[in-house]
Every structure is written in structure tokens, then in C-alpha cells.
Amino acid sequence: MENDINQAINLLRRGQAPANQELLQELSVGIDFIVDFWKDKYLANYISQGGSKVKFVTGRNGSGKTHFLQLFSIEAEKMNYIPVLLSAKEVWLHDFKEIYTAVLKKIDLINCLRLISFEVVKQLGYDPLLIPDGMTFVDYLSSIGQLGPVTKREIRQQLEHMFLSNPLLDNNFAFTCSLLVGGLLGHPVLEDPNKHLLLLWLEGDREAHLSSLRRLGLSPSKINRYNARHMLRSLVEICRMAGYNGVVISIDDMEILVSKDNVENNHYTRMKREDAYESIRELIDEIDTLKNTMFVFSFDRKLIDDDINGLKSYQALWMRIQNEVESTRFNRFTDIVDLDQLIEEVYTPEILIEMSARLSNVINRLSRGAVPITLDIAQELHAKAQYGKVSLPRQVNLSTIQEGADH
Secondary structure: HHHHHHHHHHHEEEOOOOOOOHHHHHHHHOOHHHHHHHHHHHHHHHOOOOOOOEEEEEOOOOOOHHHHHHHHHHHHHHHHHEEEEEEOOOOOOHHHHHHHHHHHHHOOOHHHHHHHHHHHHHOOOOOOOOOOOOOOHHHHHHHHHOOHHHHHHHHHOOOOOHHHOOOOOOHHHHHHHHHHHHHHOOOOOOHHHHHHHHHHHHOOOOOEEEEEHOOOOOOOOOOOOOOHHHHHHHHHHHHHHOOOOOOEEEEEOOOHOOOOOOOOOOOOOOOHHHHHHHHHHHHOHHHHHHEEEEEEEEEEEEHHOOOOOOOOOHHHHHHOOOOOOOOOOOOOOOOOOEEHHHHHHHHHHHHHHHHHHHHHHHHHOOOOOOOOOOHHHHHHHOOOOOOOOOOOOOOOHHHHHHHHOOO
């Protein structure tokens, strides 16, 4: 635990989000202006009732974009969503299959299917809590003398009703999940090699040979960029069937799309960059076909400011996400949330002082090197906030640590 705290403090010293839930929530000042609004308008109502939404978050260096995504993910989890945090530095954006498989790997699919298997048990009139650990439902029924052909037929009928009759599930995705849940229940029996094969297919792995899958009763095709959104919809529906309100998918570091650094793991050529923009455009246009899903893309302002390679260079996407109405007041319904616009309405000198005090308290718990800024410094930072490449929250961070160093 102490190592986690030390690691979080080192991240704070570098102006990065601490990646520690307790510290993150303790340090959050002002950002709840948007987080609480999104919780109320989207998570508590629209998304949980079957809606889907795509949002974008931007700002200068140190504006709190990653902090915002982490905090929103924490709040989403509290509200019974499955949060998925991804980085464009690690996941290709030009092929939606890459996004789908990255989301799948972050979700505990087997646990979701186990929760669904409990629902099957309940539908058949039994209490899943009475089944001993390590024993399948079928073994439990056999141990109490209640297993017979009729019960097996009822299990198959429940699986067919839950999966194969669900219009939100791809047919092969549904059949695969019904086989996996049947394996958890003990009927139909699923051998481990076949279970492994099915999971490989869900992940889009090339080792999942279609001929082998056909022998299990599937009529599958390879998961690719064209059917991946449908597969994602099926995955989210499985999560909903397991009792969750939906899935919140956050993708950070999108400015890598215009990065000139060839050292980056995901370096984008012009063609790949345009494919990424087109993939996001398609997601926006087809968002109504998804259910219980929220996407949040985050990027540095240079992705907007770069007219040649940035978002504005791909008009089909830019026309769909640009803020058409500019206002002096912050519009919390806007599709592109610019955290730098919080300066006048949210980040007052008083808030900056509180922000600095919280940061100082966290850093000084295990080490020294931070002193809260004064009102004069807060006012000076606020007055200069419109200029420079570094955002106001980052300036507060630097000043708090620098004051400690000076002392």
C-alpha cells in the first residue's frame, strides 16, 4: 500500500494523475462541475435506460484530462457500470476490432457469464448460493437426487431464451456465450479445449480456426473492423444481462494521432490516421445501434489546433463533433468538453488555493516538498491562465511543489 502511495506521489510531482482511487478523489477540486453533471444526465438516466453517447475531452498540457477520465471511471463503477480505461498509445484506433478486443480483455467476461448462470439457476427455482464451491449446478442437482431429462431440457430452454432469442446479440456471439454458460452449469458439457477455442474466437484470435468452431455448431466469420461494433454491442449486452447498467469506455492520449515521434508504439501514417478518424465517425453515426454504452475520447488541444493533420483535417468527423455555438458560459451538454474553459467559471483563486492545499497535504504525508500557494499567487496564476502552453491546474501543481522546494 505504501509503495502505491509513493508511486502516486511521484506521478503527482510529474504533473500526472495519481492512478490511486483514494488520492484521486481527495485531490479532485472543481472537476466535479462536469463529473456530477455527467453522472446525473447520462449515467443515472440515459445510458442505464439503453442509450449510448460519445463525448470528447480536451485541454492544454496538465488540464486534468487523465484525472477526469480516472475520476469519472471511479464514479461509473460506483453506479454499477463496468469502466474500461484505455490509452491510444497502446491501442490502435484505425481498426475498431482493436478497440473491441482491448475492451473485452479489460472486462471479466467469465465472471459476467457466471452471474448469468446464477440467473438461470434462479429461473429454474433454485438458490445458487446453496451450490458448493467447485460444484456445477448439474452436479448439485445430482447430489440431491433432482437431476433428470426434464431438468436438462429446462436448462437448454433457458439458455436458448436468454441468448439465442436476444435481438441485441450477434447469433454466433450468443451461441458461444450459451455454450460457455452451459459449461459453467454443467450442461451441455463443455470440454476445456473447446472452451479455450470459443474464448479465442471472441478475442478475434487467428488461432480460432473456423472449421473447429463449426464442429461446435457455430457458423462464424472472423471478427474484423466491419463487424467489431456489432460484437461490442453483444459484449455490452452480456454485461447488462449480468446485472450491470452498462459499460463506460474511456480512451486517453488521442493526440498520438498527430505525433511526429516514430518511437511511439502506435505511430500513425496519414492513411492510418484518416482510418482512425473514419472509424470514430462511423461510431458516432451508429451510436444509436449500441445500447448502455458511453465512449469518452480524450486528447491534448494540438489535435484540434493542427489544421493539417488534426480533427479539422477530416471534415466528415469534425462536422459531427465541433461545438457550433460558442458561449462565455460553460456548456456541460457540449460534445467536446474543453477543460481550459473552466478558468472563469470554476477555477477561481479560492478553488486554486483549495486545490493546492489538498495536493500539499497528500505529498507531505509520506515526504516533504510541498507548500500551499497563497492568495496572491493564486490570483497571479489565474490572471495569466489564458496564456502559455501549460494549463492552470498544472501551474498550481508546479507552484505548490516549487514553494516547498524553496522552503
